[in-house]
Amino acid sequence: MVRILSADAVRDLLSLTELFPVVEEAFVKQGRGEVERPPRPHFPVGIGVDDIRDGIDNLGEMGDGVQSNSPLGTALTMPAYIHGRTVYATKLAAVHPDNTTHGLPTVNAQVALTDSTTGLPLGFFDGNTITSARTGCIGGLAAEYLTADPIRLGVIGAGTQARWQTRAIATGSDVESVRIYSPSDSREACAADLRDEGLPAEAVDSPDEAVADANVVVTATTSSDPVFDGGLLEPGALVVAVGAYTAEMQELDATTFDRAARVFADVPEEVADIGDVRAAGLSESDLVPLSEVFEGVVGRDSDEEILVVESVGSAVLDAATAEYLYEKARERGVGEDVGL
Template structure:
């Protein structure tokens, strides 16, 4: 039997306070090399679908040249296994930028859980909720270990991940205030939603308002240009950047890196290739594995240091989170069992 966990079921089971140690342990295992995390292949999908299905090109004209058809999306496969565990996970993700016009999510993902001793399938879970929660825990753990209390949080971005970062940071630390900026009215909706959850959130009209006087700054955008001026950072600020994951994407400017005492990375070899780090002239050797923070090897040396945490995400965290959910669902009888 295969256990199916919908988005609602995943949200019912998730507890950020319970997930923190799960994610932290996964980071430590990854840092020690006690995991299998193959390269994540990505490939274009949806090429010429409209033309072949309808016999016409995108503008209503005959179109037999495949070079004129752009892919509708990008598919990614992200497998991972933590040594000693009886399960492993594979995340199947897809990014379709045009979905917003159809009121559909741009990113969709599912996580497949497999028995590592037999290869038999165990679970099929909503991957969006898992990704949101485990990524939120990165910011939550970073704030717990590297920020000074109480936290005055500035958030650039007002989407799903902005909410999860705020929730997770509040779950692990004392949050005094939250100021949210986005160039659209989504900042008002995001702030209202978080206030409805009991968090002290307000929308502001500029990135400077969000960043000034903050001691933790989160960027959760898809920007290709820096989203705030590094000169606006107060001494002692922790910057958590979770949005950029390609060479074309950039959330932080060179000034932010110049002022930072250390730059931590969840996956240094992959973070080295994103736009933030490349534009700052940094390489993998300049990045400190975030796992070393959780092992007590390195951290904050003074209250005045500016620190940066860069995250591109790791399938190891998906595997750990899926295992946690699977075990909790079995205990509580949540989800649906389906025979294949």
């Protein structure tokens, strides 16, 4: 039997407080090489097919589409196994940046959980919430380890990940203020949602306002150009960039890297290939594995240092999060068991 966990079930089971040590341990295992994490292929999809999104209404009904001669999105396959565990996971993800104009999520994902001792399928989970929560924990843990309270948070981007980054940072640190900028009106809705959760969030009209006086800056966009001026960063600021994952995507400018004392990366060999790092002329050898922060090997040497954390996402974190959810779902009897 395969346990199905819907988005609602995943959200009901997830606790960021519980997930922090799960993600931290997964990073440490990854840093020690105690994982299997094959290269994750990503490839364009939706070339030469009808873009049916123009015909999708809120009820999910499809109408006639318009043929697209360029990719409509990017598909990714992300498998991982942590040594000593009785399960492994494979995430199937898709990123469609134009979905927001159609009222659809930019990122869609599913996670398949498999028994590592028999190869039998165990679970099939909503991957959107898993991705958002484990990525949020990266920013939350980085802020906890590398920034002193209180946090003055500036967020560039106002989508799902902007919300999760803010929630996670507030889980591990005392957040004094949150300023959110996006070029769209979504910044107002994002700030309102976070205020409803008890967070001191406000929308601002420019990236300069979001970054000014912030000691933590989060970028959570799909931009191909830098989203703020690195010259505006306050001494001692921590920058957490989670949006770019290809050579064509870029959130940070060269000034940010020039001013940074260290650049941490969740997966250095993959971060070295994204637009942020390539535009700054950095290579894998210039990047410090984020796992070393959690092992106490390296961190902040002074209150004035500017630090950067670059994240492209690791399937190891998906595997750890899915295992945590599966065990918790079994304990609580959550989810639906189906036969294949």
